[in-house]
Amino acid sequence: METDVLIIGSGPAGIQAAIHASRKKASVAVAGRTSASAASGTEMDNYFGTGPVSGDELLSRGVSQAESTGARFLGENVITAGRRGDAFEFTLEGGESVTSKAVVIATGISRRKLGIPGEKELFGKGVSYCAVCDCNFYRGRRAVIVGNDSEAAVSAEMMTGFASETSWVVWDLQASDVLFDKAVAAGVRILRSKPKAIVGESAVEALELEDGTVVPTDGVFIELGARSAADIAMDLDVMPEMDDTIKVDSGCATGVPGVFACGDVTGRPWQVAKAVGQGCVAGMNAAAYARGER
Numbered sequence: 001m002e003t004d005v006l007i008i009g010s011g012p013a014g015i016q017a018a019i020h021a022s023r024k025k026a027s028v029a030v031a032g033r034t035s036a037s038a039a040s041g042t043e044m045d046n047y048f049g050t051g052p053v054s055g056d057e058l059l060s061r062g063v064s065q066a067e068s069t070g071a072r073f074l075g076e077n078v079i080t081a082g083r084r085g086d087a088f089e090f091t092l093e094g095g096e097s098v099t100s101k102a103v104v105i106a107t108g109i110s111r112r113k114l115g116i117p118g119e120k121e122l123f124g125k126g127v128s129y130c131a132v133c134d135c136n137f138y139r140g141r142r143a144v145i146v147g148n149d150s151e152a153a154v155s156a157e158m159m160t161g162f163a164s165e166t167s168w169v170v171w172d173l174q175a176s177d178v179l180f181d182k183a184v185a186a187g188v189r190i191l192r193s194k195p196k197a198i199v200g201e202s203a204v205e206a207l208e209l210e211d212g213t214v215v216p217t218d219g220v221f222i223e224l225g226a227r228s229a230a231d232i233a234m235d236l237d238v239m240p241e242m243d244d245t246i247k248v249d250s251g252c253a254t255g256v257p258g259v260f261a262c263g264d265v266t267g268r269p270w271q272v273a274k275a276v277g278q279g280c281v282a283g284m285n286a287a288a289y290a291r292g293e294r
């Protein structure tokens with residue numbers, strides 16, 4: 001299959017890129033699964049104009065909108081990527097090969113897990129990987145932040161503005177003294193032990209620590225950072241940053257002609273608003289590149 005633009009990823013960034021690239025009259029194919037988007041299964045209340053909305057509803061509306069502009073959703077992951085002259089060549093899971101004149105990497109990130117009992121079972125029922133996304137749901141409730149780095153420190157301090165009680169479970173402190181002190185000054189209770197299990201029947205009730213402490217809580221926010229799905233980038237000669245994100249300029253260009261990136265894969269903030277903003281830019285510029293306009 002040949003296309004002007006291949007978009008790798010069908011989350012908010014990739015779908016928005018598809019809408020804008022198609023409207024620029026490029027032929028567009030989109031790889032990946034919406035069900036694997038970080039937005040799937042979430043409830044959002046901080047996206048412009050929608051009010052509270054389910055991530056799946058946003059994704060499904062976005063796909064219909066992109067299809068109506070001519071984008072084709074392939075529903076399969078890309079498993080190999082490479083260059084063929086000035087073009088790019090990909091293989092999909094089912095074995096089909098795709099060549100494109102331009103490519104948009106919108107593969108998102110996968111958040112690091114603790115791997116303890118209760119984490120998977122209670123995900124979405126009090127277990128969250130995004131304090132900045134879900135803090136509003138914890139007004140007047142108890143929250144525990146888990147993590148060692150600056151993102152955990154910042155999340156803990158921020159959470160004090162919402163939760164009635166905020167604890168921070170930290171066992172290998174990597175955050176700076178300044179951020180640690182700010183969290184303490186904001187009233188965060190520090191617990192120095194590793195998490196052992198998240199407990200609850202139909203929702204989170206407590207976090208058990210390895211030193212035997214049981215912390216009653218309504219929410220456990222796991223802030224361990226994230227790994228990016230940036231391997232494809234290297235196959236396209238784009239070198240990811242040390243944290244596996246892909247650096248882009250204000251036009252969402254990676255530095256390799258014809259390769260653009262957008263959304264969570266380009267780094268923080270991990271938010272739909274930023275993903276679709278960059279998706280718009282990446283989609284338009286990829287289409288212009290494919291049509292020889294830049």
Ligand SMILES: Cc1cc2nc3c(=O)[nH]c(=O)nc-3n(C[C@H](O)[C@H](O)[C@H](O)COP(=O)(O)OP(=O)(O)OC[C@H]3O[C@@H](n4cnc5c(N)ncnc54)[C@H](O)[C@@H]3O)c2cc1C
Binds near residue numbers: 262
């Ligand atoms: C629990 C939770 C709650 C959240 N709440 C909010 C919120 O309230 N507000 C907010 O703004 N944001 C929220 N977010 C963050 C938001 O979901 C992300 O910022 C957003 O989904 C990023 O969009 P993206 O398109 O960059 O990546 P994603 O949505 O993660 O999409 C990545 C896409 O890449 C595809 N992909 C990966 N590898 C390949 C491959 N090899 N080949 C093809 N496709 C591939 C995947 O299938 C997927 O379709 C939340 C996230 C989580 C996890």
